Amino acid sequence: MKTSPGKIHFRRNTQNIPARIPGAVQSATKRFLALRDAAVNEYGAEHWQELRQIGHDLRLHTLEHLDTYLEVLEKNVESAGGQVQWARTAEEARNIVREIAQRRNVRRVVKAKSMATEEIGLNKDLQSAGISVLETDLGEFIVQLAGDSPSHITGPALHLRKEDIAELFHARLGVVAPPDAEQLSRIAAARLRHEFLVADMGISGGNFLVADTGTLVLVTNEGNGRMCATLPPVYVAVVGIEKIIPDWQSLAVMLTLLPRNATGQKMTAYISLIGGVNAASTEDGATEFHLVLLDNGRSEILRHRILRETLLCIRCGACLNICPVYNNVGGHVYGWVYSGPIGAILTPQLLGLRKAGELPFASTLCGACNDICPVKIPITEILLCLRQRALESATGAIGSQQTMLRLGAQATALALASSRLYGWGAQALRVIQLPFLRNGWLPRLPPPLNRWTNSRPLPAFRTDFRKWWRHRNHGSSKTWRTRARSIVNKADQAASALRAWYRRRT
């Protein structure tokens, strides 16, 4: 629910991670990944790769013609009886939704899980206007009850244990519940059932917008998305402008990729295809449908050929599951609504590098996220591009680091270019290290080198490289000769044994 955070201090945030977080996160992501692998294997790994490429091409094609598809979508949503509103910024989007609510005298809102509404900080805004907002996705409901924020795109409460949730339900709902997932789910569902029926307005995000027919697609498992879109008289969906796909054939591709890659399901329990409204009162469903198309920095991201691919994302959350960094730090340290590798590339582009310049560095560049992404976003390439920009912009800590890095690199280049300087340097290091040397290790070094020794000791400088290399060559050739001799001896012994056995037999 953070609307516009201040500067995100990723490194500092990682110092204060509760001890239980990595364990809780890893046990959940391990399960996500196992289910996903099974689903992909059942589909056929080779076909899956083909499908990923198709998904990538379809999404990229849409982005490259986004203006046209937006106009087609607008026309088709309106001709089906919906209303399209455009929001340049988070503030405009909040104002649009609040004004709709006030015009319809809305007191109670039920909400389905939506990253876009988290991004614009909608709940807080509506609540400050005196409107009650209730999250209805179980994970979001738990997180809202705890006054917390989601820590994973598809599993918002993944950082909490069932014991924490049972305690939370006891404290906030006054029910004594055992730490049992099924019973806790039932309690939450029973609480929310009445709310769905009395709500004046339903709000959701959207997984896809099909331009061809003006259809909003909601992918859910619990049924709360259907409830929010069907039961209240007014329904508002806040969706980023990049969520468009051309047609229903493209939708088939996306719906094959998304559930399998996100939760390992061949299909989620519900996929709602929402087109227009119940204008003639002959069908059930909301009588007023507003689609709020959110820009909030996305049109700027489109500008760059590589960065643009950030917007291919279909929010499956698989890059979080596979990321070694996310698995050790959880979602909250990324400082905003988007976490993991996608957060590391999207947040800096939405909030600006001045605020989120540390995030592109929150990665080992191992590339596992590239390989698991269902639409083949080149995440590491984008990370590198953003790192370069962060360094070029040279602000604050990154700026001073950049100067030091440059000086360090120049000094190293100078030393390595001359064999004499290199030799002297290697000898000098053996002497300089003496005050810090403990049992052949350098456990603590003065700043700025302590950035390394804070997390692990450095082995002592023993000798220079050329000496080590000479010694190594000599040693290894000796070993090779010894090994060859021993193999010949063994072969000779085996041959004698064989000859003896053959003689005995005959």
Add this chain to the structure above:
Amino acid sequence: MTHRSLAAGSGASFPGAGARDEILFKVRGALSRRNDQLSPPPAWSVPSCPPECPQPGMERLLREIDNLGGITRQVKTRSELRSALVELAIAQGIQRATLWETRELAELRIGETLQGLGIRLVSPHADKSQLAECDLGVTGVDCALPETGTLLLCSSAVRPLSVSLLPRVHLAILGASVLRRDLAQALAEVRGRRAVCITGPSRTADIEMTLAVGVHGPRVLAVWALGTDFTPG
């Protein structure tokens, strides 16, 4: 572009224009496309289920739904349908029910059978709070995907989608004619209509990735397949 122009809400100003025009203007500016013609989306040939999988049939559909925690059965005759309804009503403690007002369900005399069992029928157009009190909602199915165990239901005046959402038990009755090869084929048929794809009963794994079946949607999904030689009496 520096970090300044990456920040939200910055970039070229567009004084006097509405949000719509400004967003479209910025998108066009960002893409700087030479050609304004919309080329068709890239053609793709891989269907949304693995290409070599054989045309799956009713058995596969029911097996997939069973695996997801649904209750399935094959119904061959009218009397079998009646006894299945009796069994379901007793097992699930059905007292109130609602159903689609379609010709197919009328021919199967589902409503009469339920009423005969002393079950109160509620109109599918009744207020949402009345539908929420129903124990059973009976619907037909427009398309079914055996490979994923998915049922596709389209909305219309006589087929409100709430019937498959609010009652705690959802019974879907279908024949072999609704089976489709894959999602692409099914979506091509319903193109643009309000619809829902249902794959198993409602579920969540939001608490420690432990599966809990039956959250906001129906707790029980019963799917009955009518045999090919089923003749509604």
